[in-house]
Amino acid sequence: MSTPEEEKLRPIQAAIQDTVHSLDIGIGQRVLRGVLLAVALGTMLLLYAGNQFSSLRYPEAMDQAQLGRNLLRGDGYTTQFIRPLSMWQQLHCPRWRNAMLEKHPDLMNPPAYPVLIGTLFYMVQKGNLWPGDEPPPSWKWGEPQTKRQRLFELMSWPYWTWTLSGIAGAWLLFWVVPRGLRMKLRKGELPWHGVGILFCLMLFALFWAPATSFKVGPEQAATGFGPDRWIVYGLGIPLTLINGWLIYFIARRLFDRRVGVTAAALFVLSETICQYAISGLNVMFAMMWLGLATFALVVANDLRAQERRPVIALLLTLLAGAIIGMAFLVKYSAGWLLLPACILAWRMWGLVRGGWVALGMIAMFLTLAAPWMARNYWMCNNPLGLATTGIYEKVPSLLRDNLERSLDPNFGAATLKMIAMKTGINAREIWTDSPWTSGGGVIMAFFAAALFYRFRRLSVNRFKWFAVGSAGVFFLVTCVLGLQPRPPHCLAQEGNLLVLAIPLITMYGTAIFFTMLDRLQIFIPLWRGCVVALFVAATALPVGLRLIGPTADRYAYPPYHPPKIAEAAGYLDLKEFMASDQPWAVAWYGNRRCFWLPMHRKQFYDINDLHQHVAALLLTPITLNRRFLSEIMFDEWWPWADVLRFLKVPQDFPLKEAIPPERFEGINMLFFCDRKRWADAAPSK
Numbered sequence: 001m002s003t004p005e006e007e008k009l010r011p012i013q014a015a016i017q018d019t020v021h022s023l024d025i026g027i028g029q030r031v032l033r034g035v036l037l038a039v040a041l042g043t044m045l046l047l048y049a050g051n052q053f054s055s056l057r058y059p060e061a062m063d064q065a066q067l068g069r070n071l072l073r074g075d076g077y078t079t080q081f082i083r084p085l086s087m088w089q090q091l092h093c094p095r096w097r098n099a100m101l102e103k104h105p106d107l108m109n110p111p112a113y114p115v116l117i118g119t120l121f122y123m124v125q126k127g128n129l130w131p132g133d134e135p136p137p138s139w140k141w142g143e144p145q146t147k148r149q150r151l152f153e154l155m156s157w158p159y160w161t162w163t164l165s166g167i168a169g170a171w172l173l174f175w176v177v178p179r180g181l182r183m184k185l186r187k188g189e190l191p192w193h194g195v196g197i198l199f200c201l202m203l204f205a206l207f208w209a210p211a212t213s214f215k216v217g218p219e220q221a222a223t224g225f226g227p228d229r230w231i232v233y234g235l236g237i238p239l240t241l242i243n244g245w246l247i248y249f250i251a252r253r254l255f256d257r258r259v260g261v262t263a264a265a266l267f268v269l270s271e272t273i274c275q276y277a278i279s280g281l282n283v284m285f286a287m288m289w290l291g292l293a294t295f296a297l298v299v300a301n302d303l304r305a306q307e308r309r310p311v312i313a314l315l316l317t318l319l320a321g322a323i324i325g326m327a328f329l330v331k332y333s334a335g336w337l338l339l340p341a342c343i344l345a346w347r348m349w350g351l352v353r354g355g356w357v358a359l360g361m362i363a364m365f366l367t368l369a370a371p372w373m374a375r376n377y378w379m380c381n382n383p384l385g386l387a388t389t390g391i392y393e394k395v396p397s398l399l400r401d402n403l404e405r406s407l408d409p410n411f412g413a414a415t416l417k418m419i420a421m422k423t424g425i426n427a428r429e430i431w432t433d434s435p436w437t438s439g440g441g442v443i444m445a446f447f448a449a450a451l452f453y454r455f456r457r458l459s460v461n462r463f464k465w466f467a468v469g470s471a472g473v474f475f476l477v478t479c480v481l482g483l484q485p486r487p488p489h490c491l492a493q494e495g496n497l498l499v500l501a502i503p504l505i506t507m508y509g510t511a512i513f514f515t516m517l518d519r520l521q522i523f524i525p526l527w528r529g530c531v532v533a534l535f536v537a538a539t540a541l542p543v544g545l546r547l548i549g550p551t552a553d554r555y556a557y558p559p560y561h562p563p564k565i566a567e568a569a570g571y572l573d574l575k576e577f578m579a580s581d582q583p584w585a586v587a588w589y590g591n592r593r594c595f596w597l598p599m600h601r602k603q604f605y606d607i608n609d610l611h612q613h614v615a616a617l618l619l620t621p622i623t624l625n626r627r628f629l630s631e632i633m634f635d636e637w638w639p640w641a642d643v644l645r646f647l648k649v650p651q652d653f654p655l656k657e658a659i660p661p662e663r664f665e666g667i668n669m670l671f672f673c674d675r676k677r678w679a680d681a682a683p684s685k
């Protein structure tokens with residue numbers, strides 16, 4: 001007979017035994033393994049970033065970074081990187097008829113990623129980001145406050161770190177742990193609690209970190225421009241881990257847990273993904289929204305197949321259209337995923353009903369995209385701004401022209417036949433150029449095998465062809481728009497949309513690997529583990545070799561040398577205007593308004609005479625390192641050949657003074673200006 005005291009202790013003992021059992025072989029063990037895997041992958045990404053990141057080296061990344069900085073300074077969605085083609089659109093828009101050079105609206109980039117960058121900048125600056133890099137105005141008690149001042153006071157509260165760490169700790173100790181001990185914590189709740197606690201810890205890290213300086217000048221750039229690294233460490237790496245988390249949940253629903261874990265690890269360990277993570281490009285952010293849309297479609301498909309909760313399935317399908325609309329606001333071309341998504345919804349819901357559901361997805365997409373498209377149309381009579389001009393770039397009839405550098409573009413020369421020829425040329429180059437699959441060549445081989453394998457579940461086959469359709473659409477759009485050249489020794493590439501299909505490709509490649517492994521009937525766990533380890537190691541080998549190799553140079557030179565760019569831009573006042581062959585770098589590292597050097601000198605004279613005085617011209621290795629005959633005399637820069645031939649400006653050129661070459665200390669740059677500014681007072685910062 002047990003005593004009353006023992007009867008009271010028996011439920012507690014049972015709960016403790018269940019908890020220990022759960023931590024030993026149940027959900028607790030899986031959660032612990034997941035946390036350890038996430039920490040290991042995050043540590044690897046941090047090591048890779050510390051080893052390989054030097055500074056931003058992609059024009060699109062610098063362009064969007066300076067947009068985010070302008071947003072938080074209160075300048076609106078304006079840009080310091082001014083394209084002559086954008087000026088042409090403003091001049092020919094009947095609502096403006098003005099180049100709007102003082103606060104030039106950006107017409108190239110969608111808004112979501114610059115807004116995210118600006119929000120991060122505001123966090124790491126603790127709200128202290130005012131126009132002109134000036135300190136915030138002092139405020140006295142009793143005076144009226146603006147919204148900006150109230151937000152600054154809120155973010156300057158000194159106890160944020162204690163509050164956020166207290167919320168995370170209390171959430172874990174007084175909610176998650178007690179519910180787990182009482183066996184009231186459901187398996188599906190734990191990931192959401194983990195995300196909430198992790199979010200509090202990320203905010204804690206942002207408030208705990210020292211404030212980042214946004215002051216632009218040679219001294220700041222020479223010590224490592226802080227905002228560059230925040231874009232990588234604060235956005236690129238976390239977004240990569242979030243994408244890996246989404247891959248795990250999608251693959252677990254389509255296949256099983258082992259496929260989800262392995263696919264997530266292979267995704268993060270691919271060198272292509274690692275390089276996109278440290279590139280500063282918006283690819284990881286767009287991929288996150290596309291992953292969320294795919295996850296919503298997978299859940300809706302499961303509910304539809306089980307004939308459960310049809311309203312929830314319908315709402316999730318429509319939500320996928322809205323999420324693709326968000327991806328469109330990150331990267332215009334990512335919105336093309338709506339086409340295979342609508343076809344998938346049509347297959348899921350049947351012939352007639354599926355058509356209405358697809359129309360609903362399009363309506364949800366337009367609900368999010370239409371306001372921004374209306375803004376673009378108001379600014380330049382084109383709902384996509386300058387983004388559509390990529391169709392006409394580098395067609396055979398315009399090989400010597402860069403339309404973005406033209407103040408008088410000739411779109412008539414880009415006929416449909418010429419565009420088709422350009423598409424075919426790009427298709428051949430992309431198909432024979434394999435670096436975008438580096439580190440994932442093994443996965444691509446298994447994915448190719450998956451195309452000829454019929455899975456047992458209908459939903460798995462359905463999403464396999466969704467993956468194929470997505471990759472096909474992105475391949476076609478990439479061929480039509482074209483790609484930007486890759487920097488040396490880099491795999492990340494502007495305009496490469498195929499990388500957005502890597503998550504689904506990785507899932508199906510991993511799934512067919514495990515299917516083949518099961519057919520081999522290897523029953524010894526150690527041997528199976530060795531085979532899986534070899535599979536993962538084959539994908540991670542390029543990353544490992546990169547880590548044990550030499551570290552990246554301090555700057556991405558050539559062609560970008562941030563201290564010298566900041567020094568050259570510092571000779572001009574904030575309101576002055578300059579030209580360059582890398583205006584995106586001048587806008588970001590120099591904090592000056594800069595327009596892209598036009599195609600012809602006459603257009604340069606027109607801008608200087610009719611719109612605003614051009615105070616300086618900066619030429620960098622982008623131009624100076626080109627071959628004189630094949631790339632200058634007979635290519636894009638041929639109208640400027642007489643300026644570059646003997647490095648002396650023509651008689652009628654308005655910029656007569658050239659900075660002495662020795663002032664740049666061996667850096668291959670030329671700087672022409674209207675007077676000997678380096679002999680004046682100390683350069684402004």
